[in-house]
Amino acid sequence: MMCAATAGYRGKRVLILDHAPKAGAKIRISGGGKCNFTNRQVSPENYHCQNVHFVKSALARYPSSNFIELVERHGIDYEEREHGQLFTLKGAGEITAMLRTECDWAGVEIKLNCAIEQVSYHAxxxxxxxxxxxxxxxxxxxxxxxxxxxxxxxxxxxxxxxxFGYRIAQQFSIPVTALKPGLVGLRINLPNWAELAGIALPATLACGDFKWTRNLLFTHTGISGPGVLLISNVWQLGSTLSINLLPHIDVKQEVLALKAQNKALHPWLRHQLPKRLADYYWQQHPLTGRPAELSDEALLAWATHFQRWPILPSGTDGYNKAEVTVGGIDTHAISSKTMEALNQPGLYFIGEVLDVTGDLGGYNFQWAWASGVACGIAVSS
Ligand SMILES: Cc1cc2nc3c(=O)[nH]c(=O)nc-3n(C[C@H](O)[C@H](O)[C@H](O)COP(=O)(O)OP(=O)(O)OC[C@H]3O[C@@H](n4cnc5c(N)ncnc54)[C@H](O)[C@@H]3O)c2cc1C
Known part of the structure; x- marks a missing residue:
């Protein structure tokens, strides 16, 4: 709709075909019904794409301030939450209504419930x-x-x-990178894990070069919450995550202080963490003996393990729960200025169908808006 309205305002004749009964269905349910429509701070580092420079041009030409200005022009009230995330106050339906209005003003025609059976190109x-x-x-x-x-x-x-979008790409010999669910909960297949369900606390999650400190939620089947959704975009099946359950405490210093005071470690852990979680961790990784009787090396090794608790997820919660798809149309085959396929004149790809995945926080919509505008400006005749 952003692309269609942009092209429509340029005097182009635009028809949107969608097989869904309503336009912008994901917008309506996004952000818990309030639509995290963009973020105050958007940079290329907030995106994952095999072609790291691809997002720069479109994001620079349509920054989040442009979309905020559009939202304000339509009189939509919004609020800023932590980490620069912007949400509507009255509901996500206001964003879809705004886009429908923009399409109307730009003379765009929309046909819903329209199943596209075949696409062909006649040179x-x-x-x-x-x-x-x-x-x-x-x-x-x-x-x-x-x-x-x-x-x-x-x-x-x-x-x-x-x-469908990936199939069209393949039809025109445009490569598609490997696909997997993103912004999604992770499954943990460890004994008695379900006992932790419902515990939530701030934690640091790390995977490779990526690290986020956000709320971590334990579920019956694994882990979820903002930090897990963020890490799921970069996590690969078979790789281990590390979790620091006390990111704001220097645990090494604490265990040495306990030794000096001859205080026991397990009660200290139960004081710092929800008791169920402290007991679970302690059962898996106990340190027997009072700290005063233990060597500094043993205490520091325990603290190091605690601050990098290694967890091997067995999978994700899948596409039924995922907010996005990681991977997509290979952007090496697409112009970053216009979104046109380099090998196929007049064929454009925008939004999430491309191999561009944003972090949690309004970045995926910002990519949809920015890539749509880049294409809407460029599309000819
Ligand atoms: C539960 C949930 C919450 C989310 N919350 C947020 C959030 O708060 N902030 C954020 O930035 N991102 C959020 N996202 C991600 C965001 O919704 C997407 O990244 C964004 O909608 C992508 O826009 P798009 O236009 O590329 O694709 P979509 O919004 O998915 O639109 C694709 C359209 O194509 C149509 N279509 C698909 N196949 C066919 C076909 N074969 N024939 C005809 N039409 C077809 C669909 O009906 C749909 O209307 C959320 C996603 C989910 C699932």
């Missing part, structure tokens, strides 16, 4: 026509000189998410 047309793309749909045949694919990722299939 050699009679001179007077430029409509190379032919779409067979449940509502008839449509032809156009340009085709913009904005079909999103695979998450939330109940909202009509589909692999």
């Amino acid at each position: 050699n047309l009679a001179e007077e026509t430029t409509s190379h793309y032919v779409l067979q749909t449940s509502q008839g045949v449509f032809t156009a000189p340009n085709l913009v694919v904005a079909t999103g990722g695979l998450s939330f299939p109940k909202l009509k998410a589909s692999p």
Whole structure:
């Protein structure tokens, strides 16, 4: 809709085809119904993409301040939450209504409940026509000189998410990178893990070069919460996470202080953490003997392990729960200025269908807006 309105305002004839009964279904349920529509601080570092420079141009040309200005112009009240995240106050429906209004003003036509059955490209047309793309749909045949694919990722299939965009790419020999659920909870297959369900606390999660300190939630099947969703974007099956359950405490210093005071470690841990969690950790990693009787090395080794508790997730909660799809159309095959496929004139890809995945915090919508505008400005005839 951002792309369509941008092109429509430039006087282009634009038709949106969507097989869903409502436009912008993911916007409506996003951000717990309040839509975290962008973030005050957006930088290329907030995105994961095999082609690290790809996002720079579109994000620079349509910064979050532009979208905030649009929201304000439509009289939508919003609030800023932690880490610069912006949410509507009255509900996500206001953002979809705003985009519908923009499309109306720009003369964009929207056809919903329209299943697209086949896309074909006809290079050699009679001179007077430029409509190379032919779409067979449940509502008839449509032809156009340009085709913009904005079909999103695979998450939330109940909202009509589909692999259609990836199939179009493959049809035109455009590579698609490996796909996996992102911004999603992780499964932990350890004995008695379910006993921890419901515990929430701030923690530092690390995976490779990535590290976030956010709330961590223990669930019956694994871990979730903002820190886990963030780490899930960079986690690969088979790799170990490390968790620091007391990120604001120097545990090494504390254990040496306990030794000096001849105080026991387990009660200290129960004082610092929810008791169920302290007991669980202690059962798995006990240190027998009073600190006064233990060597500094033994105490420091225990503290080091505690601050980097290694956990091997067995998988993710899958596309039914994931907010995004990591991976997508390989951006090496796409112009970062226009979003047009380098090998296929008039074929564009925008938003989540591309191999661009944002961190949690409004970054995925900001990418959808910015890439849509970049394309809407560029799309010809
Ligand atoms: C539960 C949830 C909460 C989220 N919350 C946030 C948030 O607060 N902030 C944030 O930044 N991001 C959030 N996201 C991510 C965000 O919704 C997406 O990144 C964003 O919507 C991507 O926009 P898009 O236009 O590329 O794709 P989508 O919004 O997914 O739109 C794709 C459209 O293509 C249509 N389509 C798909 N296949 C076909 C087909 N075969 N034929 C015709 N039409 C088709 C779909 O019906 C849909 O309307 C959330 C996602 C989920 C699932």
